[in-house]
Amino acid sequence: DIQMTQSPSSLSASVGDRVTITCRASQGISNYLAWYQQKPGKVPKLLIYAASTLQSGVPSRFSGSGSGTDFTLTISSLQPEDVATYYCQKYNSAPLTFGQGTKVEIK
Amino acid sequence: QVTLKESGPVLVKPTETLTLTCTVSGFSLSNARMGVSWIRQPPGKALEWLAHIFSNDEKSYSTSLKSRLTISKDTSKSQVVLTMTNMDPVDTATYYCARMVISHTYYDFWSGYLSGGWFDPWGQGTLVTVSS
Numbered sequence: 001d002i003q004m005t006q007s008p009s010s011l012s013a014s015v016g017d018r019v020t021i022t023c024r025a026s027q028g029i030s031n032y033l034a035w036y037q038q039k040p041g042k043v044p045k046l047l048i049y050a051a052s053t054l055q056s057g058v059p060s061r062f063s064g065s066g067s068g069t070d071f072t073l074t075i076s077s078l079q080p081e082d083v084a085t086y087y088c089q090k091y092n093s094a095p096l097t098f099g100q101g102t103k104v105e106i107k
Numbered sequence: 108q109v110t111l112k113e114s115g116p117v118l119v120k121p122t123e124t125l126t127l128t129c130t131v132s133g134f135s136l137s138n139a140r141m142g143v144s145w146i147r148q149p150p151g152k153a154l155e156w157l158a159h160i161f162s163n164d165e166k167s168y169s170t171s172l173k174s175r176l177t178i179s180k181d182t183s184k185s186q187v188v189l190t191m192t193n194m195d196p197v198d199t200a201t202y203y204c205a206r207m208v209i210s211h212t213y214y215d216f217w218s219g220y221l222s223g224g225w226f227d228p229w230g231q232g233t234l235v236t237v238s239s
Contacts, residue, residue, distance in 0.1 A: 001170050032210065034225040036154075043203070044154065046227040050210070055227065087154055091223040093213055094167035096144070098154040 002027045004090055006099035012107045019075040021102045023088035028068045032092035035064055035073045038101075039084045047086075048073065080106055109133035111143070111204050111230035118236050119194050125235060129187040129204030136182040137162050142207040143187040144226060145178065147200040155200075159207055160187060161222055194237045201232040 003026040013019050023033065031051035036044040046055045048064040051071055061076045075082055083106055088099040115127035127145070134141055142161035148154050158168045158178040168176050177190045187204060205226035215221050 032223060036226075038154075043229045043231060044226075045229075046225060049208075049225040049227075089154075089156075089225070091210060091225055093215065093223055094159075094221060095169050096156040096159070096167075096223065098146075098156060100153045 001095055002029065002090060002092075002097060004088055004097050004099040006086075006088055006102050008102060009100065010103040010105070012105045013078050014107045015078055015080060017078045019078050019082075019104060021073045021086055021104075023066075023071045023073070023099050025069045025071075025090055029090045029092040031067045032090060033064075033066070033071050034089045034091060035062075036087045036089065037082075037084045038087065044087065075104075078104070078106070109206060109228055111206060111228065113202060113204050113230045113233040115202075115233055115235065117234060118238065120239050121195055121237060123194050125189075125191045125194050125198070127189045127191075127202055127204075127233065127235075129189070129230060131185045131187070131204075131206070134206065136180050136185060136187070139163070140209050142209060142222065142224070143180070144205050144207050145187075145189045146203045146205060146226070146229075147198075148203070148232075149197075149200040152200075157191075157202075158189060161207075161209070165218075165221060167218070167221055196237045199235065199237045201234045203229050203232045205229040 035048040038044040052064045085101045144159035145157040207224045210224040
């Protein structure tokens with residue numbers, strides 16, 4: 001099975017900072033990658049699919065890039081409401097594996 | 108508006124079988140471009156995909172849990188059911204169902220044509236505790 005590895009596992013940044021989270025697949029998955037945001041105590045929410053397509057209603061400060069094995073989620077200007085754990089998920093083929101998550105906090 | 112809601116027991120004993128139901132509204136389980144997945148999350152841990160089912164009854168399962176899982180659907184009732192046998196305390200988790208939006212179809216040597224996609228939206232989740 002293809003493994004999904006996120007880094008870092010956690011980060012602390014200041015409001016307004018640019019934040020980048022990476023997700024690496026153990027084998028190529030083309031652009032079949034989604035990103036989810038899970039705020040504390042809440043249900044996961046889709047942010048990005050097809051590696052770089054922003055889901056409707058998601059703020060434009062979120063962006064995704066990558067193809068093959070290496071992907072990034074970028075928050076261009078971190079806001080207090082972005083405190084959450086972020087997960088990548090591959091969907092090229094089953095099993096539809098998630099990364100282990102990256103917890104984002106405000107410094 | 109698309110919604111999904113999980114239901115089932117909050118407490119099961121070790122070795123018992125868990126049965127969870129996902130009731131959907133706002134879309135049909137006969138929609139060829141949609142499916143339903145089950146995903147779980149142990150307290151404080153990461154998300155883990157379990158299984159999915161599509162309109163043509165195509166099914167896929169987690170490699171590590173395949174022997175314990177069965178997914179089925181009742182289109183007329185708009186329900187998807189997941190059963191997990193031989194429950195253990197390590198299976199304590201919040202169990203979510205989510206709509207899968209089909210992105211593409213691919214060929215699997217063992218299972219034939221399957222689909223992949225992303226999850227949106229998710230149900231509220233149901234916490235299942237495994238304890239004697």
